Amino acid sequence: MATLNSQIPTGPLSEKWEKHKFSSKLINPANKRKYKVIVVGAGLAGASASATLAELGYEVHNFVFHDSPRRAHSVAAQGGINAAKNYQNDGDSVHRLFYDTIKGGDYRAREANVHRLAEVSVNIIDQCAAQGVPFAREYGGLLDNRSFGGAQVSRTFYARGQTGQQLLLGAYSALNKMIGAGGIKSYTHSEMLDLVVVDGHAKGIIVRNLQTGEITRHSADAVVLATGGYGNVYNLSTYARGSNVTASWRAYKRGACFGNPCYTQIHPTCIPVSGDYQSKLTLMSESLRNDGRIWVPKRKEDCKKSPADIAEGDRDYYLERMYSAFGNLAPRDVASRAAKYVCDEGRGIGDTGLGVYLDFADSIKRLGEGKVRERYGNLFAMYHEITNEDAYKTPMRIYPAVHYTMGGLWVDYNLMSNIPGLFVLGEANFSDHGANRLGASALMQGLSDGYFVLPSTITTYLANVKAGGRPATDRGEFQQAEEEVRNFTRRVTTNNGKRSPDSFHKQLGKIMWDYCGMARTETGLQKAIQLIGDLREEFRATVNVLGEPNGLNQSLEKAGRVADFIELGELMCRDALMREESCGGHFREEYQYTSNDPEVQQGVVNTGDVKRRDDQFAFVAAWEYAGAPDKAPILNKEPLIYEEVKMSTRSYK
Amino acid sequence: MKVSLKVWRQKNANAAGEFKTYASPELNPNMSFLEMLDVVNEELSNQGEEPIAFGHDCREGICGTCSLVIDGKPHGPHKGVATCQTYMRSFSNGDRIVIEPWRAKAFPIIKDLVCDRKAFDRIQQAGGFISVRTGSAPDANSIPVSKENADLAMDAAQCIGCGACVAACKNASAMLFVSAKVSHLGLMPQGQPERYKRVKAMVDQMDTEGFGACTVTGSCEAVCPKEISLDFIARMNRDYAVALIQGDPKQVVGGGAG
Numbered sequence: 058m059a060t061l062n063s064q065i066p067t068g069p070l071s072e073k074w075e076k077h078k079f080s081s082k083l084i085n086p087a088n089k090r091k092y093k094v095i096v097v098g099a100g101l102a103g104a105s106a107s108a109t110l111a112e113l114g115y116e117v118h119n120f121v122f123h124d125s126p127r128r129a130h131s132v133a134a135q136g137g138i139n140a141a142k143n144y145q146n147d148g149d150s151v152h153r154l155f156y157d158t159i160k161g162g163d164y165r166a167r168e169a170n171v172h173r174l175a176e177v178s179v180n181i182i183d184q185c186a187a188q189g190v191p192f193a194r195e196y197g198g199l200l201d202n203r204s205f206g207g208a209q210v211s212r213t214f215y216a217r218g219q220t221g222q223q224l225l226l227g228a229y230s231a232l233n234k235m236i237g238a239g240g241i242k243s244y245t246h247s248e249m250l251d252l253v254v255v256d257g258h259a260k261g262i263i264v265r266n267l268q269t270g271e272i273t274r275h276s277a278d279a280v281v282l283a284t285g286g287y288g289n290v291y292n293l294s295t296y297a298r299g300s301n302v303t304a305s306w307r308a309y310k311r312g313a314c315f316g317n318p319c320y321t322q323i324h325p326t327c328i329p330v331s332g333d334y335q336s337k338l339t340l341m342s343e344s345l346r347n348d349g350r351i352w353v354p355k356r357k358e359d360c361k362k363s364p365a366d367i368a369e370g371d372r373d374y375y376l377e378r379m380y381s382a383f384g385n386l387a388p389r390d391v392a393s394r395a396a397k398y399v400c401d402e403g404r405g406i407g408d409t410g411l412g413v414y415l416d417f418a419d420s421i422k423r424l425g426e427g428k429v430r431e432r433y434g435n436l437f438a439m440y441h442e443i444t445n446e447d448a449y450k451t452p453m454r455i456y457p458a459v460h461y462t463m464g465g466l467w468v469d470y471n472l473m474s475n476i477p478g479l480f481v482l483g484e485a486n487f488s489d490h491g492a493n494r495l496g497a498s499a500l501m502q503g504l505s506d507g508y509f510v511l512p513s514t515i516t517t518y519l520a521n522v523k524a525g526g527r528p529a530t531d532r533g534e535f536q537q538a539e540e541e542v543r544n545f546t547r548r549v550t551t552n553n554g555k556r557s558p559d560s561f562h563k564q565l566g567k568i569m570w571d572y573c574g575m576a577r578t579e580t581g582l583q584k585a586i587q588l589i590g591d592l593r594e595e596f597r598a599t600v601n602v603l604g605e606p607n608g609l610n611q612s613l614e615k616a617g618r619v620a621d622f623i624e625l626g627e628l629m630c631r632d633a634l635m636r637e638e639s640c641g642g643h644f645r646e647e648y649q650y651t652s653n654d655p656e657v658q659q660g661v662v663n664t665g666d667v668k669r670r671d672d673q674f675a676f677v678a679a680w681e682y683a684g685a686p687d688k689a690p691i692l693n694k695e696p697l698i699y700e701e702v703k704m705s706t707r708s709y710k
Numbered sequence: 711m712k713v714s715l716k717v718w719r720q721k722n723a724n725a726a727g728e729f730k731t732y733a734s735p736e737l738n739p740n741m742s743f744l745e746m747l748d749v750v751n752e753e754l755s756n757q758g759e760e761p762i763a764f765g766h767d768c769r770e771g772i773c774g775t776c777s778l779v780i781d782g783k784p785h786g787p788h789k790g791v792a793t794c795q796t797y798m799r800s801f802s803n804g805d806r807i808v809i810e811p812w813r814a815k816a817f818p819i820i821k822d823l824v825c826d827r828k829a830f831d832r833i834q835q836a837g838g839f840i841s842v843r844t845g846s847a848p849d850a851n852s853i854p855v856s857k858e859n860a861d862l863a864m865d866a867a868q869c870i871g872c873g874a875c876v877a878a879c880k881n882a883s884a885m886l887f888v889s890a891k892v893s894h895l896g897l898m899p900q901g902q903p904e905r906y907k908r909v910k911a912m913v914d915q916m917d918t919e920g921f922g923a924c925t926v927t928g929s930c931e932a933v934c935p936k937e938i939s940l941d942f943i944a945r946m947n948r949d950y951a952v953a954l955i956q957g958d959p960k961q962v963v964g965g966g967a968g
Contacts (some may be wrong), residue, residue: 199948331740445797612761
């Protein structure tokens with residue numbers, strides 16, 4: 058069994074972070090430069106962490122598989138970033154952001170981490186504004202805000218529909234400044250393929266240069282993974298095609314625990330699937346729900362009609378009907394599940410029947426087309442490009458799609474995994490969003506971890522490491538890890554198999570979506586585990602990688618990533634099977650509110666809402682690798698103890 | 711629908727390249743251009759021929775990875791979109807489509823349709839930033855920015871760093887790319903202290919990388935997936951002239967403080 062100590066500081070919740078910073082050890086400036094830190098990834102978390110660590114004086118080596126550190130998928134976040142600035146004077150506060158996030162996560166997040174996130178949120182906006190991020194402004198020159206799903210205040214800062222891009226370019230500029238100043242060595246087109254653990258501590262990585270195929274060893278005093286989420290296990294998702302779990306998965310296989318792998322976010326507003334060839338689903342920002350109304354026809358027989366021919370009285374604005382207090386701004390998991398219900402009833406729209414309308418007609422009437430264009434013009438243009446439809450004239454068609462993974466490598470309060478010296482930031486860790494993430498909180502967490510948390514908490518580890526004492530790369534552990542990487546490459550490139558890695562990815566994605574998607578059952582998950590086990594064996598025997606390993610080989614890259622996704626998929630199903638409750642994005646059909654429950658009779662929740670079982674499942678599931686892919690992993694539990702907030706039934710009515 | 715593809719294949723940076731022609735399988739007009747290539751690649755792979763290497767990632771027009779010259783035009787037939795946002799409905803059954811990589815001395819080809827754009831990163835490293843240490847920033851609302859300037863800065867900041875501007879330019883000039891960053895930061899009050907130092911450093915690096923000069927033909931603006939305006943080049947030229955007149959700042963001799 059792994060040892061899990063969450064390292065949550067003692068004392069009142071609102072004082073923990075300040076107290077912890079003060080009690081952490083410091084490293085004097087002359088010594089900092091003797092420590093080398095490897096950061097893998099240059100999205101919001103990785104770029105901001107690299108820049109900040111380098112400013113502090115550490116020797117930083119940053120690795121990305123992209124051709125440039127500016128391309129990580131943080132770049133695609135559209136809507137915005139939350140911060141408890143209360144510039145709108147509408148009742149926001151650090152405590153309210155904290156509370157909304159805990160509640161939004163369905164009481165499955167760690168309280169102390171979330172409070173720290175809310176505290177730090179205000180510093181992030183200051184930092185980004187000072188870097189020149191062109192946030193939206195009011196005419197007086199001050200910052201503008203908008204509201205976002207799951208919140209009743211306007212605390213979201215934004216830069217048109219490209220907030221992620223602008224924040225990432227801000228972090229990239231900070232990274233560039235330090236690369237230029239010599240504080241960071243940047244490795245592009247460089248994919249981490251293994252973690253090297255020496256005497257129980259993370260001390261290096263094995264990297265493949267994607268341009269030349271060269272495999273190299275890198276040692277360091279600490280390793281930071283900021284490698285994003287794993288939603289591409291479903292093949293079809295809003296993730297970039299290259300997003301993968303490989304860095305996290307190889308760390309898992311070296312002993313790092315994987316926390317809550319089954320917590321997946323299915324985003325309610327994406328463009329529906331149009332055919333088998335599809336490679337990617339495109340998100341339509343949640344901000345659209347501020348001015349768009351979601352509906353389906355009341356009657357099945359109206360579904361194939363043109364929306365213009367369906368009279369107002371024949372439309373069911375189901376979110377407004379079911380969740381009157383939050384309406385179209387209900388949290389993502391709630392809105393997605395509601396869309397699934399109405400489509401399961403046969404009231405879905407479009408060719409496939411898997412779609413609902415997002416209608417702007419009322420807003421255009423109220424605000425004028427110009428105002429709507431100003432707010433969402435780029436999103437409407439994107440929608441038009443993909444569907445050939447004009448959303449100013451006819452409602453958008455949307456359907457839920459995989460968008461984010463709340464699970465990830467287990468970390469303590471210092472963001473360190475159970476392998477000492479291995480830190481995990483941003484979407485790659487599990488810590489802040491519980492079982493469901495609120496809109497505009499991913500950017501906040503990535504930057505909080507990278508700019509403010511890790512640079513402070515990493516000293517708690519490094520101060521106990523001898524400066525300049527990192528191992529040489531000719532040690533056995535490095536040799537062995539490199540050999541394993543070479544073996545995999547040799548095996549898949551000389552396999553003479555029949556099937557492309559892509560074809561396995563598609564097959565895996567379908568299994569995951571069918572059995573471990575928006576609704577899960579015991580029998581379905583058991584079936585999926587078996588199917589994935591078979592798929593793993595078939596992959597081993599028949600995967601086909603053409604071309605040579607020395608040089609750019611995109612099939613080889615995919616083969617490694619798909620192999621890891623297959624193993625991860627199985628772990629997700631095991632986690633979902635073990636968690637015999639519903640919470641946030643994890644919905645087990647066996648555990649939902651019915652009309653017999655008092656909460657439904659009292660009007661707190663609707664029938665079909667998720668039913669938690671706090672008495673048995675108020676814990677983080679931290680899975681530990683058992684040494685072989687076909688051996689059942691070991692479950693470790695970190696109990697979730699709420700000091701401040703009372704766990705209660707989540708109501709958005 | 712079906713199309714035939716004339717595709718640039720090149721084993722690596724040092725090998726000679728050549729066009730090869732492939733017939734597509736049956737396609738759906740709602741496929742994206744890159745999904746069409748996925749389908750063609752799956753078929754090539756099943757036939758034992760190595761798939762065509764091409765750069766792609768987000769497939770929603772924001773990461774700047776995709777970089778195809780389609781029938782002679784960077785990012786294909788439509789204005790204001792990237793290759794990944796181009797759909798097969800823009801082509802007709804039976805079309806022959808020519809696909810090439812970006813071609814510029816400063817962007818050497820890595821393989822097939824993938825080129826090396828590290829030169830862009832080095833230009834940014836030379837000065838494309840505002841020097842602000844983490845933790846030292848004042849309250850965000852203490853730096854008001856007029857809405858007009860913020861909007862104009864955002865127009866420039868939208869650049870996705872794809873390099874289509876370079877690929878379209880007969881001189882392979884990077885002026886639109888560099889001017890977008892220079893203008894974005896130069897339009898904000900936060901960017902003023904380093905404004906002239908920045909433009910000088912970035913333009914010098916651009917020249918070092920081997921990009922050509924600008925002759926204001928406007929081909930860059932015409933193909934830019936974010937429709938970045940040529941006006942920013944004028945803005946950069948103005949700043950660069952001022953920087954040259956100002957000359958390098960005097961070196962200050964440091965001293966101990968007691």
